[in-house]
Amino acid sequence: MKRGDAVVCAAVLLLAAGIFALGLTRAGGGQLTAVVRQDGAEVARVLLSGLGEPVTVTVTGEYENVITVDASGARVQSSTCPRQTCVHTGLLTRAGQSAVCLENRMTLTLEGAGAPDVVIR
Amino acid sequence: MKRGVYHIALCAVLTAAALVLSLVESVLPLQAVVPLPGVKLGLSNVVALFAVYRLGARPALSISLCRVLLLFLLSGSATSLCMSLCGSLLSLGGMLAARRLAGQSLSVLGVSVVGAACHGTGQILCAMALTGGTLVFYYLPTLLLTAVPCGLLTGICASGLLKKL
Numbered sequence: 651m652k653r654g655d656a657v658v659c660a661a662v663l664l665l666a667a668g669i670f671a672l673g674l675t676r677a678g679g680g681q682l683t684a685v686v687r688q689d690g691a692e693v694a695r696v697l698l699s700g701l702g703e704p705v706t707v708t709v710t711g712e713y714e715n716v717i718t719v720d721a722s723g724a725r726v727q728s729s730t731c732p733r734q735t736c737v738h739t740g741l742l743t744r745a746g747q748s749a750v751c752l753e754n755r756m757t758l759t760l761e762g763a764g765a766p767d768v769v770i771r
Numbered sequence: 772m773k774r775g776v777y778h779i780a781l782c783a784v785l786t787a788a789a790l791v792l793s794l795v796e797s798v799l800p801l802q803a804v805v806p807l808p809g810v811k812l813g814l815s816n817v818v819a820l821f822a823v824y825r826l827g828a829r830p831a832l833s834i835s836l837c838r839v840l841l842l843f844l845l846s847g848s849a850t851s852l853c854m855s856l857c858g859s860l861l862s863l864g865g866m867l868a869a870r871r872l873a874g875q876s877l878s879v880l881g882v883s884v885v886g887a888a889c890h891g892t893g894q895i896l897c898a899m900a901l902t903g904g905t906l907v908f909y910y911l912p913t914l915l916l917t918a919v920p921c922g923l924l925t926g927i928c929a930s931g932l933l934k935k936l
Contacts, residue, residue, distance in 0.1 A: 654876030655884070658869075659919050662888045666915035673909035690903020732848065735808040748906055750898070753850050757902050 673746065682745055684724035686717060687757045698723070698760075713754045724758060726751065782822075782830050789818035789838040790845075797846060809894060809910075810917045813887055813925050816862070820883055820929035821936075823866050831867070835859045850901065857897035858890040865889030879933060883926030887918035 682698040686707055694707045696719045704720040706727075713731040717724060723743040726736040731753040739749035745762035792814040801811065815838060822831035839859050843852040866886040869877060877885075891914030898907040 651880055652876055652878045654873055655878055655881035658877065658881040658884050659923070662884060662915050662919055665888075666912035669909065669915075670912040673912070687902070687904060733808075738806070738808070746909075750902060750907055750910075752854075752898055752901055753848065755901055755903070757904060757906050759906060 681762070682723075683761045684717075684719045684742075685759045685761050687759070689755045693756075696724070709754065709756050711754045711756070713751070715751050715754055715756050715758075717758055724760060725749065726758060729754070778826075778830075782826070782834055785818050785822055785826075786834050786837045786841070789815040789834060790841050792818065793838060793842050794845065805917070807913055807917070809891075809914060810921075812921050813890060814928075816883060816886055816890070816922075816925040817928045817932065819859075819863060819886065820866065820879060820925070821932055823863070823870060823882070824879065824929075824933055825936075828867050831863060835863050853901065854894050854897050857893040859893070861893030861896075862886040862890035878926075879930040880923055880926035883929060884919055884922035887922030887925070888915055891915055891918050 684694075684696045684698060685692060686694040686709060688709055688711060693709055694717075696705050696707070698719065698721055701719065701721045704718050707717040707719065709715040709717065713729060715729045715731070715736060716727045718727045723741045725741045726739065726749050729737050729751060731751055733753065736749045736751035736756070736758070742749060742758065742760045745760050748757055748759040750757050796811055796814045799812070818838075819831060819835055822834050836859075839852065839855050842855065847855070863886070865888070866882050869882045869885040873881075891911065895907060895911045895914065898910075899905060
């Protein structure tokens with residue numbers, strides 16, 4: 651173990667902390683909206699607050715993701731993809747959280763209403 | 772570097788070893804301990820490190836490429852081929868660069884951590900291209916955090932190997 655090794659480890663950890671902080675600043679407050687995208691294009695957008703009954707969104711493609719949204723949050727309920735990573739992510743409740751199904755190129759995100767994507771000053 | 776049959780056989784043996792390590796790793800129930808998708812020990816990195824230190828850039832590259840392609844034939848989907856290809860190539864590039872640029876101040880452990888961090892970065896870049904958005908970029912900190920202990924572990928294995936062989 652040389653000194654350079656410790657420097658490398660510290661640099662990697664700092665980079666992780668930096669990107670994490672950047673992610674925190676992006677997640678705005680306000681009303682939550684569940685946004686479903688496939689191949690980068692928006693498929694569905696559901697406002698969470700005031701939602702009485704759960705809303706189901708089905709994303710088809712190479713596989714099929716069934717997404718349920720209610721007032722408490724959004725989740726991928728079931729999926730036909732082999733790895734089930736999106737299902738295991740569980741319930742999303744805060745702005746900025748997301749579930750991703752790479753096999754189906756699908757992302758489910760909770761966004762804070764009116765939060766801009768980028769602020770340039 | 773001695774070329775010829777000995778060299779080809781050595782590369783083949785290393786490719787086989789890397790492939791077996793990848794397969795063993797894919798059945799290890801690591802997700803039960805750390806429930807994070809995409810987090811792996813990176814055991815085949817031991818072979819990549821060995822190749823980087825003992826054989827040089829081109830054999831290391833061919834070993835990595837063969838391993839990724841064979842792993843795809845044995846177990847993979849097109850998505851995982853894309854992910855592991857991006858990860859392995861960036862990881863190998865990072866390790867070669869780290870060794871060339873800072874070889875004096877870095878031991879095998881440091882180079883291994885660089886490789887692990889680059890592997891995670893490559894996978895995130897590939898996932899960003901697949902999902903067509905910057906969203907998965909914010910998963911990178913998780914992979915970088917786990918890259919440090921995993922990189923150190925594979926680095927320890929590789930430095931032991933380099934001393935004995």
